[in-house]
Amino acid sequence: MAKRSGKRAARAAEKAAKKHPKLFAAVVVLLVIVLVAAACYYFFVYRPKHPDAPGDGDGVTVVGGDVAEITSADLSIHFVAPAVKASGDCTLIKVGDTEVLIDAGPSKANTSEIIDYLGDYCTDGVIEYVIATHSDEDHIAGFVGSKSGGVRNGIFYSTEYTIGTLIQFDRVVTETSLYGEYCDAVEYIQEKGAQVYTGLQCYNNEDGAQRTYYLDEAQTISMNILYNYFYDHSAGDNNNNYSVCMLLSQKIDDEKTNHYLFTGDLEGEGEEYLVEYNDLPQVELFKAGHHGSKTSSTRELMDAIRPKYIAVCCCAGYNQYNAAEENVFPTQAFIDRVAPYTDKVYVTIMWDEETNGYKPMNGDIVFYYGKSEEESEKTLKLWCSNNSTILKDTEWFKENRTWNGA
Numbered sequence: 001m002a003k004r005s006g007k008r009a010a011r012a013a014e015k016a017a018k019k020h021p022k023l024f025a026a027v028v029v030l031l032v033i034v035l036v037a038a039a040c041y042y043f044f045v046y047r048p049k050h051p052d053a054p055g056d057g058d059g060v061t062v063v064g065g066d067v068a069e070i071t072s073a074d075l076s077i078h079f080v081a082p083a084v085k086a087s088g089d090c091t092l093i094k095v096g097d098t099e100v101l102i103d104a105g106p107s108k109a110n111t112s113e114i115i116d117y118l119g120d121y122c123t124d125g126v127i128e129y130v131i132a133t134h135s136d137e138d139h140i141a142g143f144v145g146s147k148s149g150g151v152r153n154g155i156f157y158s159t160e161y162t163i164g165t166l167i168q169f170d171r172v173v174t175e176t177s178l179y180g181e182y183c184d185a186v187e188y189i190q191e192k193g194a195q196v197y198t199g200l201q202c203y204n205n206e207d208g209a210q211r212t213y214y215l216d217e218a219q220t221i222s223m224n225i226l227y228n229y230f231y232d233h234s235a236g237d238n239n240n241n242y243s244v245c246m247l248l249s250q251k252i253d254d255e256k257t258n259h260y261l262f263t264g265d266l267e268g269e270g271e272e273y274l275v276e277y278n279d280l281p282q283v284e285l286f287k288a289g290h291h292g293s294k295t296s297s298t299r300e301l302m303d304a305i306r307p308k309y310i311a312v313c314c315c316a317g318y319n320q321y322n323a324a325e326e327n328v329f330p331t332q333a334f335i336d337r338v339a340p341y342t343d344k345v346y347v348t349i350m351w352d353e354e355t356n357g358y359k360p361m362n363g364d365i366v367f368y369y370g371k372s373e374e375e376s377e378k379t380l381k382l383w384c385s386n387n388s389t390i391l392k393d394t395e396w397f398k399e400n401r402t403w404n405g406a
């Protein structure tokens with residue numbers, strides 16, 4: 001029946017085409033325009049705003065949840081993928097209506113993507129805490145933003161968000177022009193009422209700063225500023241070692257506490273001191289030190305924290321600094337050192353050789369402690385905007401790196 005009426009419709013269309021060729025062509029053109037417009041709307045407007053919308057292939061694999069589930073989770077940790085071909089950090093932590101933003105991505109020009117991302121999760125207009133780990137461009141550029149018509153578009157200048165407390169690095173190696181712009185931006189938020197402290201002030205509970213900030217009313221989730229030896233000692237010309245380090249702790253019950261570690265771009269020597277001066281527990285999640293560099297995520301630190309999951313904020317395979325192949329993020333040395341502990345390694349973006357641009361690897365990587373409507377128990381879950389393939393199973397890895405782990 002359906003087949004026959006289909007044939008009939010086709011015959012009628014053929015007839016109409018012969019009888020009114022111009023009208024028929026116009027209808028076809030109109031139909032094509034409508035279809036193209038609908039597709040454009042879906043892919044460029046609807047999908048980017050609804051990353052959990054159903055679709056085909058790997059592009060929308062949702063692992064263990066969706067955006068609504070993440071917003072209602074007790075805790076979520078978001079590694080926001082940069083919208084440029086560059087390695088760089090931007091991490092959002094959300095506990096109820098309290099947000100912590102650690103660094104703001106590598107680009108002055110692409111701050112609107114971060115502000116859009118924040119829009120989905122920070123709905124009360126206040127980012128309670130910001131941590132600026134160190135003064136390198138790939139961490140602070142987004143706070144400053146670019147200037148157009150005398151107005152800057154950086155997160156510190158955003159009219160949509162007020163900053164509560166900024167915790168920043170104690171020292172810089174070089175006072176670059178970006179650093180100067182960053183200082184102006186900090187002054188700007190300070191004038192608007194933000195409290196500004198350094199890592200050392202927090203660690204020492206000095207001048208109103210605190211070592212521990214509770215992010216929820218029940219005081220089960222705490223942000224703990226760790227002691228980095230280089231807060232108050234010279235790191236020579238190594239700016240990365242000035243990174244503010246933070247341990248996020250979430251008490252699940254009397255027996256269990258989940259820990260999550262963020263060390264910015266701290267490198268080997270800094271990690272050694274970090275282990276020596278702080279009582280580091282095993283962590284569920286570690287943000288890979290310095291984008292998966294061979295100089296970070298050392299054996300000393302890995303042995304202390306024995307991470308179960310690792311997120312790497314880098315543009316895999318992109319030789320951004322014209323370095324030797326062995327230094328391209330994420331490095332083989334980094335992979336070899338984390339492999340004894342976990343193969344659950346996730347990476348935000350990767351270099352696209354064909355276009356010399358970038359494309360998502362896992363995309364935005366979100367760890368959250370929550371549950372779906374069907375589940376009875378909350379657990380630590382993962383959601384990635386592109387797919388959830390672990391690093392060692394990706395095509396990129398098989399072509400470029402070797403897995404020497406279990």
Ligand SMILES: [Zn+2]
Nearest residue numbers: 088136138265
């Ligand atoms: Zn960096």
